[in-house]
Amino acid sequence: ATADQWRNRTIYQVLTDRFATSDNSSPRCNTTAAQYCGGTWRGIINRIDYIKDLGFDAIWISPVNANIEGNTAYGEAYHGYWSQDLNSLNPHFGNASDLRELSDELHRRDMLLMVDVVVNHMASAINPPNFAAFQPFSSSSFFHPQCYVTDYNNQSNVEQCWLGDSNLSLVDLNTENQVVVDTLNNWIKALAVNYTIDGIRIDTVKHIRKDFWTGFAQAAGVFTLGEVWSENTTYVADYTQVVDGVLDYPTWFSLVPAFSNTTGNITDLAVKVWDSQARYRTGEFLVGSFLDNHDNPRFMSFVKDHALIRNAMAWPFVQDGIPILYQGQEQSFTGGRDPLNREAMWLSGYVEQKALVTDVKLYNAARRAAMAHNADFLKTAAKLYAVSQHTVAVSKPPLLALLSNLGNTSTPNWNVPGAGYKPGETLVDVLTCNKVVADDKGGVLVTGKAGNPQILLPVTALDPKGRMCSN
Numbered sequence: 077a078t079a080d081q082w083r084n085r086t087i088y089q090v091l092t093d094r095f096a097t098s099d100n101s102s103p104r105c106n107t108t109a110a111q112y113c114g115g116t117w118r119g120i121i122n123r124i125d126y127i128k129d130l131g132f133d134a135i136w137i138s139p140v141n142a143n144i145e146g147n148t149a150y151g152e153a154y155h156g157y158w159s160q161d162l163n164s165l166n167p168h169f170g171n172a173s174d175l176r177e178l179s180d181e182l183h184r185r186d187m188l189l190m191v192d193v194v195v196n197h198m199a200s201a202i203n204p205p206n207f208a209a210f211q212p213f214s215s216s217s218f219f220h221p222q223c224y225v226t227d228y229n230n231q232s233n234v235e236q237c238w239l240g241d242s243n244l245s246l247v248d249l250n251t252e253n254q255v256v257v258d259t260l261n262n263w264i265k266a267l268a269v270n271y272t273i274d275g276i277r278i279d280t281v282k283h284i285r286k287d288f289w290t291g292f293a294q295a296a297g298v299f300t301l302g303e304v305w306s307e308n309t310t311y312v313a314d315y316t317q318v319v320d321g322v323l324d325y326p327t328w329f330s331l332v333p334a335f336s337n338t339t340g341n342i343t344d345l346a347v348k349v350w351d352s353q354a355r356y357r358t359g360e361f362l363v364g365s366f367l368d369n370h371d372n373p374r375f376m377s378f379v380k381d382h383a384l385i386r387n388a389m390a391w392p393f394v395q396d397g398i399p400i401l402y403q404g405q406e407q408s409f410t411g412g413r414d415p416l417n418r419e420a421m422w423l424s425g426y427v428e429q430k431a432l433v434t435d436v437k438l439y440n441a442a443r444r445a446a447m448a449h450n451a452d453f454l455k456t457a458a459k460l461y462a463v464s465q466h467t468v469a470v471s472k473p474p475l476l477a478l479l480s481n482l483g484n485t486s487t488p489n490w491n492v493p494g495a496g497y498k499p500g501e502t503l504v505d506v507l508t509c510n511k512v513v514a515d516d517k518g519g520v521l522v523t524g525k526a527g528n529p530q531i532l533l534p535v536t537a538l539d540p541k542g543r544m545c546s547n
C-alpha cells in the first residue's frame with residue numbers, strides 16, 4: 077500500500093513472540109530470561125479481532141526471517157532482530173502459509189500489514205563471526221571490517237561500524253558494495269510481493285548512508301517507516317526525504333518527560349512539534365507517533381498517576397501523524413528496560429473491560445469521526461493553544477484535545493479563544509460525554525476534572541448510531 081493509504085491508519089505494534097500462541101495456550105514467559113515464549117503468526121490470526129475491536133486498522137509485526145539459534149549473552153533471538161538467513165522464515169513464528177494467511181486475514185478485515193525489516197546487519201554470537209553461516213551474504217567481503225559504533229557524533233562511525241558488542245555482534249553489511257545493495261533491493265521487493273506486505277518498518281535507518289534508502293524504498297514498492305533514533309529534529313528531518321515517514325523519536329524525547337510528573341514541561345513538547353512541522357518533509361504527516369515501544373521502559377513502569385497516563389496516551393492519537401500503540405500498554409503493563417518491557421500478552425487474557433482499553437477505543441473512534449467530518453483532517457497541521465508548562469490544547473479541526481500534566485488531584489483550565497468552532501456550537505468530550513458550549517466567537521473555556529484529558533468533537537461529528545456518546 078502507498079503512503080496515502082497509510083496516512084489514515086492507526087497501528088498496533090505486535091512483538092510476534094509475545095503476542096499470542098497458535099493453540100491459544102498461555103505458557104509461562106519470563107521476560108528476564110529473554111527466551112522464545114511461543115507467540116506465532118497463527119497466534120496473531122487468532123487474536124486479530126481483539127486488535128480490530130480496539131479500533132486499529134493496521135499492525136506492525138517483528139522481523140520475519142530466520143535468526144541465529146540458541147542462547148547468547150543476551151538470550152535468544154525471540155525479538156527477530158538477529159538475522160542470519162534472509163531467505164528463510166523464522167521457524168519459531170510459523171511457515172510461509174501461516175504468514176500468507178495472516179496477511180489474507182488482515183486484508184479480509186480491511187487492515188494493513190507492516191513488517192519490520194533489518195538490513196543494516198546480520199547477527200553473530202561468536203567472534204570473529206562464521207561468515208559462511210550468513211545467507212545470502214556468506215563471506216566477509218560483504219561486510220564492513222570489524223569496529224564497534226563508539227561515537228554517535230561521527231556519522232561514518234555510526235554507518236560503517238558494528239552495533240552490539242563482542243558477545244553479540246551486529247555484523248555490519250557493506251552497503252557501499254553494489255552487489256549487497258542490489259541483493260537487498262531484490263530481497264525486499266520479493267518479500268513484499270510474496271507475502272502481500274503493505275508497509276515496512278525499517279530498523280536502524282541512521283546506520284546506513286541516506287542515499288541507500290532511496291533505492292531500497294523504491295524497490296520495496298510499499299510504504300516505508302524508518303527508525304531514526306535521535307532526539308534531534310534537524311538530524312531526523314533529513315531522513316524524511318529518503319523514506320516515506322519516520323518514527324517520531326524527537327517528539328517522544330519531550331513527550332515522556334512532559335507527562336512523567338506534575339513538574340514536567342509541556343512547553344518543551346510544543347517546541348518539538350513546531351520544530352518538526354517546520355523541518356520534516358512538508359505536507360505529508362507520515363511520522364509514526366508513539367508513547368511506548370519495545371526498546372524503552374514502558375511509560376507505566378515509572379508513572380503511576382492515572383491522569384498523567386491518560387494524557388500521555390492520548391497524545392499520539394491527537395497530534396500530526398500516524399498513531400502507534402505498543403501491545404500491552406492498553407493492558408497497563410509496567411515492564412521496565414529491555415527485556416522487561418516485552419511481557420507476554422496472553423498473561424493479560426486480552427480483557428477488554430478495562431479503563432485504558434476503553435480509552436484507546438475512544439481515541440481511535442474520535443480520530444475516525446474527525447476524519448469523516450473533515451476531509452482535510454489528516455493534512456491539517458495541528459495548532460497548539462494554551463501552551464504552558466502544564467497545559468496544551470491541540471487543535472486539528474474538528475477535534476480539540478485538552479491535555480495537562482497537573483495530575484489526578486488537579487482541576488486544569490484551558491482557555492482557547494481561537495478554537496474555530498461556530499458561535500454557540502455544542503461540543504462533546506468523548507471520554508465523559510460531558511458537553512461544552514463554544515462562546516459567541518467560537519472559542520472554548522474549559523475547567524477539567526481530576527487532571528483528566530478531554531477530547532472534544534462537535535455533536536454534529538458524532539455518529540448518532542455509533543459507540544461514542546450516543547443516546
Ligand code: ABC
Binds near residue numbers: 279414
Ligand atoms: C540486547 C539486550 C539488551 C542489552 C543490549 C546490549 O542487547 O536485549 O538488554 O542492553 C535488538 C533487540 C534488543 C537487543 C539489540 C542488540 O538487538 O531488540 O533486545 O538488545 O543486540 C533497533 C530495534 C531494536 C533492535 C535493533 C537491532 C535496532 O528497534 O529492537 O535491538 O536490530 C540504537 C540504534 C537503534 C536500535 C537501538 C536498540 O540501538 O540506533 O536502531 N533499535 C542512543 C543512540 C541510539 C541508540 C540508543 C540505544 O542509544 O543515539 O542510536 O539506538 O542504544 C539520549 C540521547 C540518545 C541516546 C540515549 C540513550 O540517550 O539523546 O541519542 O540514544 O540522551
Ligand code: CA
Binds near residue numbers: 196234237248249
Ligand atoms: Ca551500517
